[in-house]
Amino acid sequence: MSLAEALLALMWVGVTLYAVFAGADFGAGAWDLLAGGPEEGAERRARIERSIAPVWEANHVWLIFVLVVLWTGFPRAFAAVASTLYLPLTAVAIGIILRGSAFVFRKQFHSVRARRAFGAAFAASSVITPFFLGAIAGAVASGRIDPAGDIDVVGSWTSPTSLFGGVLAVLVCAHLAAVFLTADADRAGETDLVEWFRTRAILSGAVTGLTTFAGVAVLHADARHLFDGLTDRGLALMALSAVAGIATLVLLARRRCRLARVAAVTAVVAVIWGWAAGQYPEILVDHLTIEEAAGARATLQAMVWSLAVGAAIFAPPLVYLLRSAAKGDLE
Amino acid sequence: MALAAETVDLLAARQQMALSLGWHIVIACFGVGFPIFVLLAEWRGLRRQDPVARRLARRWSSALAVLFAVGAVSGTILSFELGILWPRMMADFGDVWGLPFTIEGVAFFTEAVFLGLYLYGWERFSPRAHLLVGLPIPIAGVASAWFVVTANAWMNQPRGFDVDHYLATGQVRDIDPWAAMFNPATPVQTTHMVLAAIMVSGFGVAAVYAVGRLKGRRDRHHRLGFLIPFAIAVVATPLQIGVGDAAARFLAERQPVKLAAIEGLGETTDCAPLTVGGVFIDDRIRFGLQIPCGLSLLTHHDPNSVVQGLDEVPPEDRPPVNVVHIAFQAMVAIGFFLLGLGAWWAWRRWRSHRLPESRWFWWAAAAAGPLAVIALEAGWVVTEVGRQPWIVYEVMRVDDAVTDAGGLWAGYTVLLVVYAVLTVATIAVLRRLARSPLPDLEPSREPSP
Numbered sequence: 001m002s003l004a005e006a007l008l009a010l011m012w013v014g015v016t017l018y019a020v021f022a023g024a025d026f027g028a029g030a031w032d033l034l035a036g037g038p039e040e041g042a043e044r045r046a047r048i049e050r051s052i053a054p055v056w057e058a059n060h061v062w063l064i065f066v067l068v069v070l071w072t073g074f075p076r077a078f079a080a081v082a083s084t085l086y087l088p089l090t091a092v093a094i095g096i097i098l099r100g101s102a103f104v105f106r107k108q109f110h111s112v113r114a115r116r117a118f119g120a121a122f123a124a125s126s127v128i129t130p131f132f133l134g135a136i137a138g139a140v141a142s143g144r145i146d147p148a149g150d151i152d153v154v155g156s157w158t159s160p161t162s163l164f165g166g167v168l169a170v171l172v173c174a175h176l177a178a179v180f181l182t183a184d185a186d187r188a189g190e191t192d193l194v195e196w197f198r199t200r201a202i203l204s205g206a207v208t209g210l211t212t213f214a215g216v217a218v219l220h221a222d223a224r225h226l227f228d229g230l231t232d233r234g235l236a237l238m239a240l241s242a243v244a245g246i247a248t249l250v251l252l253a254r255r256r257c258r259l260a261r262v263a264a265v266t267a268v269v270a271v272i273w274g275w276a277a278g279q280y281p282e283i284l285v286d287h288l289t290i291e292e293a294a295g296a297r298a299t300l301q302a303m304v305w306s307l308a309v310g311a312a313i314f315a316p317p318l319v320y321l322l323r324s325a326a327k328g329d330l331e
Numbered sequence: 332m333a334l335a336a337e338t339v340d341l342l343a344a345r346q347q348m349a350l351s352l353g354w355h356i357v358i359a360c361f362g363v364g365f366p367i368f369v370l371l372a373e374w375r376g377l378r379r380q381d382p383v384a385r386r387l388a389r390r391w392s393s394a395l396a397v398l399f400a401v402g403a404v405s406g407t408i409l410s411f412e413l414g415i416l417w418p419r420m421m422a423d424f425g426d427v428w429g430l431p432f433t434i435e436g437v438a439f440f441t442e443a444v445f446l447g448l449y450l451y452g453w454e455r456f457s458p459r460a461h462l463l464v465g466l467p468i469p470i471a472g473v474a475s476a477w478f479v480v481t482a483n484a485w486m487n488q489p490r491g492f493d494v495d496h497y498l499a500t501g502q503v504r505d506i507d508p509w510a511a512m513f514n515p516a517t518p519v520q521t522t523h524m525v526l527a528a529i530m531v532s533g534f535g536v537a538a539v540y541a542v543g544r545l546k547g548r549r550d551r552h553h554r555l556g557f558l559i560p561f562a563i564a565v566v567a568t569p570l571q572i573g574v575g576d577a578a579a580r581f582l583a584e585r586q587p588v589k590l591a592a593i594e595g596l597g598e599t600t601d602c603a604p605l606t607v608g609g610v611f612i613d614d615r616i617r618f619g620l621q622i623p624c625g626l627s628l629l630t631h632h633d634p635n636s637v638v639q640g641l642d643e644v645p646p647e648d649r650p651p652v653n654v655v656h657i658a659f660q661a662m663v664a665i666g667f668f669l670l671g672l673g674a675w676w677a678w679r680r681w682r683s684h685r686l687p688e689s690r691w692f693w694w695a696a697a698a699a700g701p702l703a704v705i706a707l708e709a710g711w712v713v714t715e716v717g718r719q720p721w722i723v724y725e726v727m728r729v730d731d732a733v734t735d736a737g738g739l740w741a742g743y744t745v746l747l748v749v750y751a752v753l754t755v756a757t758i759a760v761l762r763r764l765a766r767s768p769l770p771d772l773e774p775s776r777e778p779s780p
Contacts, residue, residue, distance in 0.1 A: 053451065054447045054448075054450070054451040055447060057399070057400060057403055057443045057446065057447060058440070058443040058444045058447050060403060060404075060407070060443075061403075061436065061439055061440045061443050063407065064406075064407055064410060064436050064439065065436045065440070067407075067410045067411070067414075068410065068429060068432040068433045068435075068436050069433060071410075071413070071414060071421055071425045071429055071432075072425055072426055072429025072430060072432065072433055073426065073429075074425075075421055075422050075423070075424070075425025075426050075429070076422050076425075078414050078421055078422075078425060079414060079418035079419065079421045079422035079425070080418070080422075081414070082411070082413075082414025082415045082418050082421070083414070083415065083418035083734045083735065083736050084736070086415040086734065086736050086742065087742075089411050089414075089415055090411070090415065090742045090745070090746070092411070093407070093408045093411045093412075093746075094745065094746070094749050096404050096407055096408070097404045097405065097408060097749060097753060098749070099404075100400050100401070100403060100404035101400060101401050101404060101753060101756065101757070103400070104396060104397050104400040104401070104760075105397070105756055105757075105760045108393075108397070108760050108763055108764060109763070118756075147422075151735060151736050153736050153737075153738070295425060295426025295429075295506075296426045296427075296503075296506035296508075298506055298507055298508060299426040299427070299429065299430060299506055299508045300426075302430050302508045302509065303429075303430060303433050306430065306433055306434050306437065307433065307437070309437075310434065310436075310437030310440070311437075313437065313441055314437060314440040314441045314444060317441070317444045317445060317448070317467075318440065318444045320448070321444050321447050321448055324448070324455070325447075325451075329455055330447070330448070330451035330452060330455060331451075
């Protein structure tokens with residue numbers, strides 16, 4: 001493995017953790033939107049709030065981590081992505097502002113009217129943000145970012161692959177969140193909530209699975225290069241994801257909530273690494289390889305060392321935070 | 332006359348960057364300084380078994396939670412915008428100046444993790460353990476600020492690559508990211524910014540309690556809430572003025588055009604005057620008070636020394652003088668006002684161990700919060716506008732760095748609305764927090780054995 005590949009793998013770990021943990025936080029916002037009127041939804045929203053409040057900021061930092069590694073380690077790829085996709089990126093930026101601020105603001109209010117206004121902003125932005133992130137992934141994966149070519153500011157991210165990516169991202173977030181919230185409610189002994197979230201976890205899981213099937217046809221028609229990679233190098237991981245996804249649904253049906261959480265995370269992680277395997281060795285499909293995009297060797301070395309030292313500092317407390325939150329110790 | 336589309340987009344890009352950075356920098360200052368005050372209050376509560384101090388710390392931590400969240404999201408936008416608005420700078424120099432951002436990411440992670448444990452761990456940890464959990468927050472906050480500002484320092488003093496080769500060929504080679512990070516501007520700029528963060532947050536938090544005092548609230552909760560942040564900001568003020576002086580002398584040596592714009596010095600001259608106030612018209616300052624040889628004396632400690640003027644570079648390489656000149660005057664004036672305010676307080680404390688009674692003092696302390704923010708913004712205008720027309724000093728111009736993608740005005744307009752709403756909402760939430768009734772005092776707990 002080359003130095004550039006090692007650094008990109010570290011970044012991909014960041015992408016994975018962002019997708020799993022921040023993805024579940026976004027999904028929780030989607031369920032907040034669908035939790036019902038102020039009275040019937042109060043308990044559900046309280047559960048969502050308790051579950052994500054201590055961790056969402058730490059989970060959000062993975063995105064910053066991914067951005068800075070991309071621009072320092074692979075500056076040309078970052079510049080091309082950012083300038084071509086500035087519209088969806090601006091949408092993501094606004095979504096991030098609204099989601100984070102509306103969430104902390106809502107906690108300070110008790111009146112139904114204020115809570116509803118901030119809640120709507122929080123929930124809507126929790127859906128919009130992953131949609132555009134998925135659309136961005138679709139643009140990269142379908143070869144629509146060309147550092148040397150003309151910039152197509154709209155067409156680059158409105159392709160079928162981008163739309164599929166956006167919808168899939170929203171669904172995956174919602175499914176992960178429902179699974180996580182089921183497990184959280186189960187651990188806290190909130191029986192009614194367990195059933196509410198469990199039903200939705202199964203439903204969203206089934207819809208996600210069906211959408212993925214439909215997506216295979218989309219990728220075949222619109223992102224042939226990625227499709228070939230997924231069915232070749234990425235095949236084992238894709239199969240693992242499918243098995244884990246089905247296992248999640250079976251475990252949920254049998255009320256094995258904690259194991260279902262493990263299975264759902266496995267399914268998501270396998271897709272993300274399957275995607276990476278599918279488009280290897282290209283960082284921008286059809287246009288730029290990892291080695292071509294890589295920055296100076298001295299910089300890559302400095303980054304790998306800084307991240308190694310940094311991870312030794314922040315990883316233990318981060319694991320402790322996530323474990324304490326998952327055990328409900330911080331509620 | 333219609334402006335060319337590129338000119339309009341460049342203006343939109345600059346306005347958007349200025350808006351996002353100018354907004355974030357205020358909140359970020361609270362992220363650096365405020366945790367120090369929270370922990371000091373908690374420490375006092377623990378050491379002296381003082382339930383009022385502990386309650387104050389707990390209340391402050393709610394405000395800190397709001398400010399930290401808003402700071403985190405508004406900071407994220409900046410990393411998007413560096414690529415969205417200035418892709419040509421990022422493509423050429425991402426691997427030259429990116430390292431400090433990566434390390435800042437580590438520091439920010441540490442801050443976010445410990446803040447999560449701190450905010451939601453009041454019941455879970457023993458008082459002593461809770462204080463220890465909080466300790467990494469200000470350390471990581473200061474570290475974040477330090478690393479980010481090294482990147483800005485690099486824009487003023489680009490190092491860590493072969494500059495001559497780049498100017499000749501447009502190719503970046505011989506990259507050394509550590510040399511880029513530890514560039515000549517780093518020590519003075521990072522120190523100036525960290526002290527500014529402490530002053531803004533200190534005078535800012537204290538101003539809330541000064542307003543309370545003017546409304547007649549004199550209880551211990553309010554006295555302590557004023558004293559802790561104010562005392563720290565007062566200590567930082569003279570240090571800041573000293574560092575600011577060093578910064579000006581640094582400019583004389585390394586960025587003479589910026590200093591010339593600050594002083595409105597049209598021509599290179601010996602015995603250069605120090606200008607107070609005034610407006611720059613037709614290559615010289617009018618209506619200002621000029622202290623003969625003052626600038627020469629300040630920059631080189633020699634009244635006959637030569638100070639370089641704007642005429643050292645062609646007109647297209649000069650920054651807009653009045654913006655820089657006026658911003659600098661505002662910053663310095665506020666700095667000395669804050670110094671005087673601190674001296675008043677220190678005098679009373681030394682003489683009688685009491686807070687000043689005069690309402691003038693409390694009005695001034697209430698004004699000090701917003702004034703410190705204005706000084707912060709002014710200082711930032713001096714360093715950013717003073718560097719124009721360069722995005723990377725004497726290496727890359729702003730108009731060579733901006734994106735080719737058109738239609739930036741639309742994005743800027745939307746963001747303008749978003750920031751307006753965010754500003755109103757943040758202020759409303761903080762006011763609400765400040766007005767909510769204080770909870771009963773907790774019985775002071777012995778630290779668990």
